[in-house]
Amino acid sequence: MKYWLMKSEPDVFSLDQLKKDKTTWWTGVRNYQARNFMMKDMQVGDEVLFYHSNATPPGVAGIARISKVAEPDKEQFDKKSEYFDPKATKEKPIWFCVQVEYVAHFKNYISLPELRDNAKLADMLVLQKGSRLSIQPVEKKHFDILTKLGGA
């Protein structure tokens, strides 16, 4: 069992929306490091901190879970999609996405300033300067602290 943090802009796709939809395919990731985490490391049942980026304030909104392992991201083949990739073919897809299911909202939204204030979380990737990676591994000890703080 692994733990992850996945970023989403709430204006584009929020945890509320995931609650409504129950599950979603995490399409549109166009970064190789993030893709490789989805393709190689994520397993069904892995738990995910759902992080709202570009929010006011940014922070962790709650928990989701991996519900299907990675498959080719269909948007790479769709000329009308903003995620279309002309180099990708059905035989040789470039981009993959996992399916994520809703688990819970935190009772207490954990804002980025609160994360920064907690010394025990200081080495979380998301808190490192210039950390733009949209999918990040999270250590169990950090995940446990977050769920306690959030009151999940």
Next chain:
DNA sequence: GCCAACGTTGGC
């Protein structure tokens, strides 16, 4: 809207 940090592209 600004801009620092980072990833990708492409010329050489």
Next chain:
DNA sequence: GCCAACGTTGGC
């Protein structure tokens, strides 16, 4: 393989 130019992310 280097690296400048460019595009994107994401906090503020």
